[in-house]
Amino acid sequence: xxxxxxxxxxxxxxxxxxxxxxxxxxxxxxxxxxxxxxxxxxxxxxxxxxxxxxxxxxxxxxxxxxxxxxxxxxxxxxxxxxxxxxxxxxxxxxxxxxxxxxxxxxxxxxxxxxxxxxxxxxxxxxxxxxxxxxxxxxxxxxxxxxxxxxxxxxxxxxxxxxxxxxxxxxxxxxxxxxxxxxxxxxxxxxxxxxxxxxxxxxxxxxxxxxxxxxxxxxxxxxxxxxxxxxxxxxxxxxxxxxxxxxxxxxxxxxxxxxxxxxxxxxxxxxxxxxxxxxxxxxxxxxxxxxxxxxxxxxxxxxxxxxxxxxxxxxxxxxxxxxxxxxxxxxxxxxxxxxxxxxxxxxxxxxxxxxxxxxxxxxxxxxxxxxxxxxxxxxxxxxxxxxxxxxxxxxxxxxxxxxxxxxxxxxxxxxxxxxxxxxxxxxxxxxxxxxxxxxxxxxxxxxxxxxxxxxxxxxxxxxxxxxxxxxxxxxxxxxxxxxxxxxxxxxxxxxxxxxxxxxxxxxxxxxxxxxxxxxxxxxxxxxxxxxxxxxxxxxxxxxxxxxxxxxxxxxxxxxxxxxxxxxxxxxxxxxxxxxxxxxxxxxxxxxxxxxxxxxxxxxxxxxxxxxxxxxxxxxxxxxxxxxxxxxxxxxxxxxxxxxxxxxxxxxxxxxxxxxxxxxxxxxxxxxxxxxxxxxxxxxxxxxxxxxxxxxxxxxxxxxxxxxxxxxxxxxxxxxxxxxxx
Amino acid sequence: xxxxxxxxxxxxxxxxxxxxxxxxxxxxxxxxxxxxxxxxxxxxxxxxxxxxxxxxxxxxxxxxxxxxxxxxxxxxxxxxxxxxxxxxxxxxxxxxxxxxxxxxxxxxxxxx
Numbered sequence: 001x002x003x004x005x006x007x008x009x010x011x012x013x014x015x016x017x018x019x020x021x022x023x024x025x026x027x028x029x030x031x032x033x034x035x036x037x038x039x040x041x042x043x044x045x046x047x048x049x050x051x052x053x054x055x056x057x058x059x060x061x062x063x064x065x066x067x068x069x070x071x072x073x074x075x076x077x078x079x080x081x082x083x084x085x086x087x088x089x090x091x092x093x094x095x096x097x098x099x100x101x102x103x104x105x106x107x108x109x110x111x112x113x114x115x116x117x118x119x120x121x122x123x124x125x126x127x128x129x130x131x132x133x134x135x136x137x138x139x140x141x142x143x144x145x146x147x148x149x150x151x152x153x154x155x156x157x158x159x160x161x162x163x164x165x166x167x168x169x170x171x172x173x174x175x176x177x178x179x180x181x182x183x184x185x186x187x188x189x190x191x192x193x194x195x196x197x198x199x200x201x202x203x204x205x206x207x208x209x210x211x212x213x214x215x216x217x218x219x220x221x222x223x224x225x226x227x228x229x230x231x232x233x234x235x236x237x238x239x240x241x242x243x244x245x246x247x248x249x250x251x252x253x254x255x256x257x258x259x260x261x262x263x264x265x266x267x268x269x270x271x272x273x274x275x276x277x278x279x280x281x282x283x284x285x286x287x288x289x290x291x292x293x294x295x296x297x298x299x300x301x302x303x304x305x306x307x308x309x310x311x312x313x314x315x316x317x318x319x320x321x322x323x324x325x326x327x328x329x330x331x332x333x334x335x336x337x338x339x340x341x342x343x344x345x346x347x348x349x350x351x352x353x354x355x356x357x358x359x360x361x362x363x364x365x366x367x368x369x370x371x372x373x374x375x376x377x378x379x380x381x382x383x384x385x386x387x388x389x390x391x392x393x394x395x396x397x398x399x400x401x402x403x404x405x406x407x408x409x410x411x412x413x414x415x416x417x418x419x420x421x422x423x424x425x426x427x428x429x430x431x432x433x434x435x436x437x438x439x440x441x442x443x444x445x446x447x448x449x450x451x452x453x454x455x456x457x458x459x460x461x462x463x464x465x466x467x468x469x470x471x472x473x474x475x476x477x478x479x480x481x482x483x484x485x486x487x488x489x490x491x492x493x494x495x496x497x498x499x500x501x502x503x504x505x506x507x508x509x510x511x512x513x514x515x516x517x518x519x520x521x522x523x524x525x526x527x528x529x530x531x532x533x534x535x536x537x538x539x540x541x542x543x544x545x546x547x548x549x550x551x552x553x554x555x556x557x558x559x560x561x562x563x564x565x566x567x568x569x570x571x572x573x574x575x576x577x578x579x580x581x582x583x584x585x586x587x588x589x590x591x592x593x594x595x596x597x598x599x600x601x602x603x604x605x606x607x608x609x610x611x612x613x614x615x616x617x618x619x620x621x622x623x624x625x626x627x628x629x630x631x632x633x634x635x636x637x638x639x640x641x642x643x644x645x646x647x648x649x650x651x652x653x654x655x656x657x658x659x660x661x662x663x664x665x666x667x668x669x670x671x672x673x674x675x676x677x678x679x680x681x682x683x684x685x686x687x688x689x690x691x692x693x694x695x696x697x698x699x700x701x702x703x704x705x706x707x708x709x710x711x712x713x714x715x716x717x718x719x720x721x722x723x724x
Numbered sequence: 725x726x727x728x729x730x731x732x733x734x735x736x737x738x739x740x741x742x743x744x745x746x747x748x749x750x751x752x753x754x755x756x757x758x759x760x761x762x763x764x765x766x767x768x769x770x771x772x773x774x775x776x777x778x779x780x781x782x783x784x785x786x787x788x789x790x791x792x793x794x795x796x797x798x799x800x801x802x803x804x805x806x807x808x809x810x811x812x813x814x815x816x817x818x819x820x821x822x823x824x825x826x827x828x829x830x831x832x833x834x835x836x
Contacts, residue, residue, distance in 0.1 A: 047784055048784055361777070365728035365772055368775070372764070373811070374776060374814065376777070376779075376787065377777055377790070377800065379780065382800075385797060386798075386799055388796065525725075526726045565754050566753040632758070632761050633754055633755075
């Protein structure tokens with residue numbers, strides 16, 4: 001079998017425009033050389049029983065005989081200054097800080113490393129200070145997820161350590177101490193790097209490589225020599241940025257590597273505020289993880305520059321060597337303000353990033369229940385399980401069971417490419433193939449384009465298509481799409497579970513998105529109390545719905561249920577027979593739509609949305625069709641019910657359904673939403689000759705017609721419920 | 725912070741209810757009766773350590789039975805000599821294996 005992991009790589013940046021350059025960075029697990037060819041993906045679904053994979057090979061960007069080698073990854077987040085505070089003249093040191101360990105067994109974890117000095121957790125969770133060969137170690141292990149105040153002294157003759165819980169508990173009331181003779185080892189020198197949350201191993205070029213990375217929070221570390229302050233770091237300062245600020249006399253600021261979690265509640269957090277914006281002084285902690293990884297920092301093997309007139313789209317750099325074929329995704333986006341078509345397809349790259357390298361099949365207890373089938377593990381997934389250094393997805397938990405809030409494009413993303421991972425990316429290429437098959441000229445841009453360019457990106461297009469799963473939206477993205485709709489734009493939403501989580505991008509953290517799962521919604525982990533605000537922006541994280549912008553307000557429909565066991569179909573509503581809406585169902589000879597498809601055998605499936613005026617479905621919005629026979633497989637999302645009940649499935653609960661919705665917007669615009677991820681994967685059934693395709697084509701044709709849609713009379717159709 | 729509880733599936737499968745097994749065999753993807761759904765929910769909530777999973781041997785055509793390690797980074801362990809030509813075939817076989825493990829009774833019903 002041809003290997004898909006013998007070579008792995010990533011393109012940086014992920015998202016370029018014609019005549020810009022992306023750099024292909026490759027690591028080899030065997031081959032010494034490979035060839036590279038660039039392809040535009042028309043359909044990336046390689047299932048022989050699927051719609052037919054299709055790739056268009058480019059005459060640019062490729063290379064033969066490209067030398068490749070293994071490139072290591074330096075996982076684990078830490079804080080570093082290449083040189084610590086100057087200790088000249090000092091013979092003793094006192095270092096204090098607060099720690100909140102989240103893993104206290106199984107591995108050595110370094111909290112501070114500075115020259116010969118190491119402050120660490122031993123494999124059994126006991127705190128220890130070492131100076132060279134001499135160590136003082138507490139007799140009892142720290143407890144997980146509790147704050148401890150720790151102070152270590154390097155005195156003239158003695159090395160000592162004292163620690164106590166910040167909030168005393170019955171089993172640990174008084175400070176615990178340890179001592180050892182100091183020995184001959186010298187204090188750290190000015191040229192020694194100082195690190196928090198990992199031990200320095202080596203410089204690889206300009207990159208610091210570390211070992212013994214720590215899991216947990218650190219707060220307010222300070223260093224004194226004979227009572228004189230050398231350094232004192234305030235982690236609540238510059239919280240959105242990439243450095244830890246030293247308020248001491250020497251300004252020994254630390255660089256944060258691999259994006260440890262900021263906006264972390266400190267030892268003094270008391271629940272009076274929920275955000276670091278309101279009171280930074282309660283957020284003076286940083287949460288480090290030994291499996292944080294947001295930039296592989298690999299060397300570039302090949303520069304790829306599409307020609308200026310390259311068609312925008314989903315692209316791959318295909319690396320081939322003997323018995324190896326491995327694809328690396330990148331996107332060539334339409335240049336903002338320079339449309340080449342009337343239709344824009346938005347590739348939901350924030351969704352791709354959030355899901356990138358998910359490990360939930362291995363780590364998350366409920367995954368098989370959610371998907372209602374045994375886990376099928378591909379070579380890529382088996383590789384990811386064994387190579388945690390490639391970083392986690394926002395669906396994963398860290399090794400210390402805390403949730404993953406940052407996801408980066410600066411690493412191989414083995415489930416974001418043609419292959420066996422049949423969610424999101426692959427499904428969206430069904431839309432590309434459908435557009436091509438229909439002869440619809442279209443541009444492609446990404447979520448990041450939408451975030452950065454907003455309305456300037458969308459305005460030139462008659463129709464904007466959001467894809468099968470545009471789940472992750474920043475404020476800028478949401479505002480741009482809403483503004484486009486309200487200004488006469490035409491929006492087709494060919495998916496489900498869209499516009500769900502509020503995320504952030506940051507100029508300080510290029511290629512990284514942040515998401516906080518909060519305490520509501522279908523989520524594979526729950527955030528810590530007080531830590532639901534985005535560190536990139538200070539905005540509240542979690543569901544858009546909890547911020548007054550339920551998906552219904554943007555799309556007319558919003559997430560209601562998962563439906564993974566098998567998909568179902570739509571039946572037309574009576575309201576859809578309004579003559580003004582007849583264009584949508586033109587040419588159909590049945591009221592049943594989509595009883596077929598490549599995901600679960602129907603167009604209503606995977607994740608589905610419903611209409612709800614109370615949640616923001618606009619006045620005048622019409623339920624065109626509603627699902628039938630969702631059954632026991634449909635499971636209501638947590639935010640959709642208030643008190644507990646057994647009636648949470650599609651047999652018993654009328655909210656476990658999917659509504660297809662249309663509404664006109666001001667200035668002649670309109671929105672049409674399918675509300676189902678499986679809609680996109682039914683488009684190509686029977687070579688595109690089917691009711692799903694027909695309805696989509698009907699809507700697209702009318703949406704391309706500049707004739708304005710009449711603005712709805714207030715309240716028209718607003719009483720529709722569509723319950724089946 | 726709420727974490728998963730690997731021991732939260734407390735439903736006990738009645739090993740004499742072979743009618744439910746037959747229902748599953750004949751309708752792998754449902755719709756299921758409520759009682760069968762409970763059996764499946766229990767089976768799909770077994771601890772991660774030792775949980776059956778499938779490894780792709782040949783994409784879309786051949787799958788091998790394995791057990792998850794339940795430990796991060798540790799690969800699944802193959803069940804020697806057990807492969808399937810389809811997911812459906814695998815699902816039915818895994819159901820039978822789980823039936824035996826969870827009820828202590830071998831599931832003596834014919835394959836389809």
